[in-house]
Amino acid sequence: MNHNPSDTAGARAPAASSADPLIKAYVEPTNRCNLNCVTCIRHSWDESPEDLDWSVYGRLIEGLAAFPEARTVAFAGFGEPLLHPRFPDMIRLAHDRGLRTEITTNAMLLSPAMAERLIYAGLDQITVSVDGTSDRSHGAVRPGASLDRIVQNVRTLYLWSLVKHTTPPDADADLKKRTMASLEELAGAPSPPLEATDFLYPMEDMLDTLPQAPVRIGIEFVAMKSNIHELPGLQEIARKIRASFILVSNVLPYAPELQDEILYDMTPTSHESPGDPRNPLWILPRMDWSREAVEAVSAVAWRQANLSYLDINLGQRNNYCPFIGPGSVSLSCHGGISPCPPLLHSYTCYIQGWKKFFRSCVYGNLREQSLEPVWRRPDYAAFRERVRKFEFSPCIDCCGCEFAEGNETDCHGNPFPVCGHCLWARGVLRCA
Ligand code: SF4
Numbered sequence: 336m337n338h339n340p341s342d343t344a345g346a347r348a349p350a351a352s353s354a355d356p357l358i359k360a361y362v363e364p365t366n367r368c369n370l371n372c373v374t375c376i377r378h379s380w381d382e383s384p385e386d387l388d389w390s391v392y393g394r395l396i397e398g399l400a401a402f403p404e405a406r407t408v409a410f411a412g413f414g415e416p417l418l419h420p421r422f423p424d425m426i427r428l429a430h431d432r433g434l435r436t437e438i439t440t441n442a443m444l445l446s447p448a449m450a451e452r453l454i455y456a457g458l459d460q461i462t463v464s465v466d467g468t469s470d471r472s473h474g475a476v477r478p479g480a481s482l483d484r485i486v487q488n489v490r491t492l493y494l495w496s497l498v499k500h501t502t503p504p505d506a507d508a509d510l511k512k513r514t515m516a517s518l519e520e521l522a523g524a525p526s527p528p529l530e531a532t533d534f535l536y537p538m539e540d541m542l543d544t545l546p547q548a549p550v551r552i553g554i555e556f557v558a559m560k561s562n563i564h565e566l567p568g569l570q571e572i573a574r575k576i577r578a579s580f581i582l583v584s585n586v587l588p589y590a591p592e593l594q595d596e597i598l599y600d601m602t603p604t605s606h607e608s609p610g611d612p613r614n615p616l617w618i619l620p621r622m623d624w625s626r627e628a629v630e631a632v633s634a635v636a637w638r639q640a641n642l643s644y645l646d647i648n649l650g651q652r653n654n655y656c657p658f659i660g661p662g663s664v665s666l667s668c669h670g671g672i673s674p675c676p677p678l679l680h681s682y683t684c685y686i687q688g689w690k691k692f693f694r695s696c697v698y699g700n701l702r703e704q705s706l707e708p709v710w711r712r713p714d715y716a717a718f719r720e721r722v723r724k725f726e727f728s729p730c731i732d733c734c735g736c737e738f739a740e741g742n743e744t745d746c747h748g749n750p751f752p753v754c755g756h757c758l759w760a761r762g763v764l765r766c767a
């Protein structure tokens with residue numbers, strides 16, 4: 336069940352300005368999934384399965400027209416977007432309205448036919464979840480998933496993208512088929528994985544005659560103690576699927592046993608400062624990441640030192656919301672509008688040893704309202720302002736009282752929802 340902040344929807348907040356832009360909409364097409372990953376949030380809730388209603392989605396796209404800065408619709412959330420029966424239509428509608436379209440997917444349902452439909456509907460970016468560099472290790476986190484199949488599926492999508500951009504818009508099925516066949520021959524079969532230790536630089540890519548696909552492809556990897564050693568092998572997978580970015584996140588434990596897998600016992604409390612005698616600022620140069628260099632720097636970093644690398648302070652992303660900061664809104668498969676994907680649903684997770692209940696925060700439902708009045712609700716606008724200023728108690732740095740068991744309030748007396756314990760705002764959790 337979703338919970339709403341106090342209903343003050345009648346009054347209108349000041350008009351949107353560049354100080355409070357709406358640039359991106361995250362859309363959750365469904366909370367159903369074809370997989371059952373060990374890291375999945377869905378183990379910690381008892382929601383019934385639901386697909387986003389087509390008319391609700393249409394209302395979102397219509398509503399975005401009132402926001403001149405809106406650029407992107409990202410299909411993500413907590414379920415597999417490709418399971419929605421009208422998913423390619425969702426891409427097409429957003430694309431036809433001039434919006435960039437992105438999807439995060441486990442790619443198991445990305446059949447050649449689906450790949451063709453998505454490309455011709457106007458998909459701009461796909462991020463594929465890869466949690467291991469072999470079928471076995473990927474399948475250990477994502478039972479039932481096959482990395483080989485995913486690689487094949489994404490390569491086919493990439494080739495469809497090339498077909499679309501190398502044939503005329505009115506090309507018939509036969510021309511497309513022939514173009515696909517010659518591209519497949521040019522691309523060749525995916526080569527066997529390199530041993531991670533042998534990896535230096537993919538020189539063969541410099542000789543590759545195939546262009547970058549017009550669709551942007553990425554990999555998302557959830558790093559844990561049990562799979563972090565496979566990180567270097569992702570570069571070879573990126574080459575096979577023509578990925579242009581690799582995004583690494585940490586795991587948020589939704590089950591108590593996953594607490595043993597985290598790689599950030601200390602990191603969330605690191606902070607940016609100009610330096611002082613107790614915690615001087617370390618200014619690091621560009622250097623080879625040789626074993627000796629990495630060991631020395633990590634020995635310093637392990638003590639929570641204040642590190643700056645090429646004039647970028649490595650603690651600088653403290654207290655920055657990656658959703659409200661750039662200006663986004665999130666739509667759940669139930670039609671609710673939330674400030675961020677982490678607040679779309681209620682769930683239990685484990686942070687710094689606390690069992691924590693995050694209550695969902697919904698400011699309105701597109702089944703009943705259009706987007707603009709929801710966005711302009713004074714309490715929603717005030718929340719966005721609070722998040723931008725990050726006027727919350729520093730629970731991550733303190734973590735010392737029962738308020739840390741929920742997101743209701745904090746010792747500064749802030750109203751629901753409070754964000755002082757949010758790992759997204761510390762840069763520990765990331766998404767594409
Ligand atoms: S693919 Fe995503 S939504 Fe599906 S089970 Fe895995 S983590 Fe959950």
Ligand code: SF4
Pocket residue numbers: 655656657658659674675677678722753754757758759760
């Ligand atoms: S700080 Fe965290 S909980 Fe708060 S709005 Fe941002 S992502 Fe959501």
Ligand code: SF4
Pocket residue numbers: 728729730731733734735736737738739744745746747755
């Ligand atoms: S609410 Fe205050 S006392 Fe409690 S954990 Fe957060 S910062 Fe610490």
